[in-house]
Amino acid sequence: MRKRALAICVAAVLLLATACGGGSEKTTGADGKQLDKVTLMLNWYPYGEHAPFYYGKAKGIYAKHGIDLTIQAGQGSQKTVQATGAAQVDFGWADTPALLAAVGQGMKVKSVGVFLQTTPSSVQFFAEKNIKTPADLKGKKIASTAGDALSKTFPALLKAVGLSDSDVSLQNTDAAGKMAAVLSGQTDALLGYATDQGPTIQEKAGKPVSYLRYADLGLNFYSNGLLASERVLSEKKELTQRMVTASSEAWTAASADQPGAVDAMTGASEQLPSKAVLTEQFAKTLELLHTDLTQGKAPGVNTAADWQKTIDVFATAGIIQKPQAPSAYWDAAFEVKG
Template identity: 75%
Template structure:
């Protein structure tokens, strides 16, 4: 990760250009004469099914109803999205919670304003023909991973929770894009990834069924993706952060009622966009992750302090952060959407 001093230097150069830090935010006017705030949202990766609520919310005028003219940008990993958000290169980001924890611990002035994926999609993924049905079946297997990312750092905790030692498996390091190729070519038996991302794509490309050992179903759950904002945006953009959270919560709620239309709203979003079939499977899997036991029945994006503490403890023990701080160091609790 970039050093805090470097990030701060980049931020100083970029603040004026992006309309933060005292410059006037840009606005547009819609057909009804309503003034809208121009807002950029940078995703954690290139668009895939998980991101359908943003595209659907924009297409259905949900963001516009909340006074937002939304521009959705592709990302290149949660870590870079956290850095870009802190540097003022984007108004809001969509990033994994461990990347936010790590960024804050390195001095980045950024906070989560609502975790939406509250059950982690982290998983071990493999072709069903491998006959892996429990964590114990991973003994002796080779697993593709990306060194230094949150999954690789929490995997030892997953093994420990299931009575395994790190030496029971072999890890083959590759970049994020190379993990699927490693499994499909037979170089590895499995990969560490998100069940809402690689699995459906790998299944379609290889023409073979993919199965999962999900962390959350085997003793290890933690917060995953959510909205983030720099402290400058929180301090200087008035009620925009609360409107962004409210609109996003409404969009996620609406998608649950019309998943096919949400998939259709993504068409043309990216040259790397998966097929409609894969998008639909990714979205359906994502919608299963919106709550923990303590937030069932709440609007998407409502978090609890207890869940935040549990997540912080897991990543402190995994070494993602050196010093576990109070949830308020990472999360703004008073922007939660209303029912």
């Protein structure tokens, strides 16, 4: 009885250690290789931007680095950052502004590499609206979601192009409502990501969508990237490095095989956009991988200077109240070399 009780006690301790991040669950690959089970939570339901993760899994890139990857849909960057910071998932894929805000609130989470280094933030509208320059936005009604990064930085965009807040009218709605407002003609435009809503409403309406991109108008900042809790970063350093390296390789490979990357998403979600929309979403995503400082570098390579620019933008916009050094938000130790 004493031996049995001791065995139960030891098993309980081992189970607790695993639950607290002391180890990774293992699986066996097709070649007999031991793999670490890893969960990645996306920022939203799967769409074209996420193709490299599915491609990397399908082509065995993650398995090559000893990772059995499970990709999980998200419900917004804020929730993904929260789940990742609480170590409910191993890694997250989320928008940098949500990460900055979370760290400012004391959450123990950091980026291990932003991949979308040019923001997809844009004003989107049907081409028939004949909006060619920022000045053409005067008097227009624009759908937005109060409190998100797009709406909070929009005043800075207006200022950069010589307009004032009173020159446009913002209509507050949720993410899905923005597309409905433009499709129904209730608004002239919406604030959204060129990698997401634009291709979708273009297909639904059967007419072309045009964009005024924040970055093209002089306001750029970091967007989506990989992140992990500080607990994962400290307790699973070697696994984290493998995840960053594998993800960079997956993005490089997917960039060279865009049709294959889109095909790899088949069956990823019941809400998955059409193949045509996925193709355009992914093509637009690939335009966002670098800044002037990272041209020619591998996907996911960041610089402290670009981080500082992003921090400055969101400090000015009021998204972060007490801006800190880049190292408070980004752990450069895991950056892929290249």
